[in-house]
Amino acid sequence: MSKALRQPDGLDVTRPSPARIYDYMLRGSHHFEADADAAERILAVVPEIKDCAWSNRGFHQRAAAWIARQGVRQFLDIGSGLPTVGNTHEVVSKIHPDARVVYVDNDPMVELHSQGILDESGRVSVLCADLREPDAILGHPAVRELIDPAEPTGLLMTAVLMFVADEDDPWSLVGRYVKATRSGSYMSLSHLTDDAKPPLAVDGFRRVFDHATQQMHFRSKPQIERFFDGLELVPPYEGAPPSITYSGLWGAEDVQMADSDGSRWLYCAVAKKP
Numbered sequence: 001m002s003k004a005l006r007q008p009d010g011l012d013v014t015r016p017s018p019a020r021i022y023d024y025m026l027r028g029s030h031h032f033e034a035d036a037d038a039a040e041r042i043l044a045v046v047p048e049i050k051d052c053a054w055s056n057r058g059f060h061q062r063a064a065a066w067i068a069r070q071g072v073r074q075f076l077d078i079g080s081g082l083p084t085v086g087n088t089h090e091v092v093s094k095i096h097p098d099a100r101v102v103y104v105d106n107d108p109m110v111e112l113h114s115q116g117i118l119d120e121s122g123r124v125s126v127l128c129a130d131l132r133e134p135d136a137i138l139g140h141p142a143v144r145e146l147i148d149p150a151e152p153t154g155l156l157m158t159a160v161l162m163f164v165a166d167e168d169d170p171w172s173l174v175g176r177y178v179k180a181t182r183s184g185s186y187m188s189l190s191h192l193t194d195d196a197k198p199p200l201a202v203d204g205f206r207r208v209f210d211h212a213t214q215q216m217h218f219r220s221k222p223q224i225e226r227f228f229d230g231l232e233l234v235p236p237y238e239g240a241p242p243s244i245t246y247s248g249l250w251g252a253e254d255v256q257m258a259d260s261d262g263s264r265w266l267y268c269a270v271a272k273k274p
Contacts, residue, residue, distance in 0.1 A: 015212060016211075016212045017035065017107050021035050024036050026054065041208045042204075042205055046201050049265070051263070057086070058247070063268075063270050066251060067092075067186045072154045073096045073100065073151065074100045074148060075155075076101075077103045078157050079131060079161075080126075080156075081105060088101050089101040102143050103124075103127070105128065106129060106131070108128050126142075127140055127143075134180075138176075138177070149180065152186070154185070156188050157188070157190075159191065159192065164217065165215065171227060174189075178230070186273070187273070188270045189227055190266050191266065191268070192218050192219070193221065193224065193265065196264075197265070231271035231272060231273055244269035246268070
């Protein structure tokens with residue numbers, strides 16, 4: 001990480017953030033010393049977490065591309081993280097050159113360093129906002145300009161709801177975003193789980209975020225399935241029934257090869273709004 005890394009005025013770089021820790025895991029350059037230290041503490045207790053990060057990124061890209069191939073041309077990427085290789089608009093524009101994407105993240109670094117992905121077409125926008133305020137996001141000029149409620153939308157919520165506590169009712173928040181989309185829209189979602197994981201590893205993982213900008217909340221498979229209530233899950237890979245699965249398996253051509261310890265930290269699914 002370069003000490004010359006641009007940062008928003010007033011940003012406390014001594015507190016790690018999920019977006020910047022994720023950037024470190026993906027070998028990015030948009031993080032600070034506190035983020036790198038936090039990432040290394042996670043790796044000390046969960047060595048496979050880098051594999052988890054790459055598995056999650058792969059799921060995000062495969063799911064976005066699959067949704068685009070269903071004819072969806074507009075995407076709302078909530079909890080988008082810092083720009084890296086294979087951003088959502090890069091993935092979906094290969095299928096629909098006229099695809100429109102709005103990125104949303106509550107880390108001001110994301111808005112600052114995502115300006116470089118904007119182009120003159122006006123089909124990509126980035127805003128700094130918190131997913132806990134759906135009305136503010138859905139009513140934002142950038143969203144109203146690029147996301148047409150009369151068209152199906154690809155709602156992407158990759159590894160972000162694990163930073164929303166139960167008391168904030170993340171299930172109702174997801175329902176609010178889904179309700180704002182029309183029939184034929186799709187939601188893609190991934191979420192950390194502690195199912196069948198060593199308690200010491202889970203506790204050590206969680207503790208790293210105690211002093212971060214957001215705290216970590218692991219959830220079970222039944223809790224994650226609740227996010228898809230009222231939606232139609234799609235088969236995660238050829239021959240599988242509609243269901244949630246591990247992040248490495250969704251869209252995999254070789255399921256056995258794609259399965260890994262890192263992948264099993266994350267459940268994911270794609271579902272259609274009937």
